[in-house]
Amino acid sequence: MDYTINIFLRRKWTDARFRFNSTHYNLTEISIDPHRYGDIWSPDLFFTNEKQARFHAITTPNHMIRINGDGQVFFSSRITLTAQCPMHLDKFPMDTQTCQLVLESFAYTTDIIQFHWSQEEKEEQKQINLSQFNLINTSHHERVKSYKSGDVQRNFTRLIMEFVLERDYKYFIIQTYIPSILIVSLSWVGFWISYDSVPARITLGLLTVLTLTTQSYSILQTLPRVSYVKAIDVWMSTCLIFVFLALLEFVLVNTSHRKITRRSIKGNAQLPRKANSAKEDDENHRIWRYNEIRASTVDKCARAFFPLAFLIFIIIYVSVYTAMSDVKYPHD
Structure with missing residues (x-):
């Protein structure tokens, strides 16, 4: 340097x-x-x-x-x-x-x-x-x-x-911090989209992951290659983790819903044919309704948990790095 x-x-x-x-x-x-x-x-x-x-x-x-x-x-x-x-x-x-x-x-x-x-x-x-x-x-x-x-x-x-x-870090606030915050916030939009809208939520999750990865790569290209962790590395890595967890939340909810649904259909199929009538329809509807409420509850919890956790991270990040003293180069 x-x-x-x-x-x-x-x-x-x-x-x-x-x-x-x-x-x-x-x-x-x-x-x-x-x-x-x-x-x-x-x-x-x-x-x-x-x-x-x-x-x-x-x-x-x-x-x-x-x-x-x-x-x-x-x-x-x-x-x-x-x-x-x-x-x-x-x-x-x-x-x-x-x-x-x-x-x-x-x-x-x-x-x-x-x-x-x-x-x-x-x-x-x-x-x-x-x-x-x-x-x-x-x-x-x-x-x-x-x-x-x-x-x-x-x-x-x-x-x-x-x-x-x-x-002067005002440039990085505009060019790095604000865009990454917006990208992470965009990944939370999926919590308001129905869990069975698979293409929409998968596309949103992958798009935010790829966008954040591209932004992180472009930032690192302008910096010297050093062996220690920089503050910007901590920020970008944590943002990427939040975006990935938002995508993972949908995958878990959707997978859990499909497993329970398949299990209920398989159980109903084993009943005598004459019993599979209105009683079967009521049971399927009850299971479907239970799965929908369960998935909706997980999404509602995620709507509160993710923004709150990210806000706590921002507070800790700013507090730690503003309080940390700079390493000084001693003169001979």
Whole structure:
């Protein structure tokens, strides 16, 4: 998992070789041609979690180099880079992610060079809204990273910038949660359809199962493949279970009704022929009426049980995942 960011990398250091008499030349600072940026020594800064990066060169190399009389060099470059960001999707889509941009010296240890965040460059944080995330906070850290090369332990300056991104789940409410709730609710319509309307109830049950399966598959296609269960997985799986149980309820009711009916017909067929008259008709009608009331009672119970159980699930689901704390990515 990664993110792409467009930044202005501004560095400032002092190089005694660039000192000049600003009074003599009547200059407070001089500007260097951006095409000559490779001719000036600069700290060997690199991004440790970078996957790919590039400088901008339209319409000219996007570098600004200024040197004042004290030999202080100000070097600004525009960079677009893609960096790694280990995300924890347990609460997706109600998650908050912490991504980092890590800078470090490549070859110079802390004995030679040290990096620090410029206090004067820090600006007041403004909330930035992205397509799926809201940038709610940023923070800066300075660390010393130790590497062991053979028997020698070397320390390097490390700068860390953290972005706290809160996912905007309103999109998923509209595109995922509401449609799945409607599909599950549609499966309950079968409880109001007569149990002997087999084609109608079977078609309704299979249609809702297939629709929910297709929706779940399309959602998973847009997410990274991870080995743990996400909040959206729990939601879609439970919705599928409710739809399947609604179909199973009809199958059980219809099967039970047919078994009892066949048993009664078989019993009446074993009676003497002359006895199979009005008494037989009354018995068949009584059994048929009993089966109808029994099936109707099961459907009536299902009309109340399924919505109530689904409502309880929604309350538990929202309560658990909003109370669950996000997994934070610790900085070194």
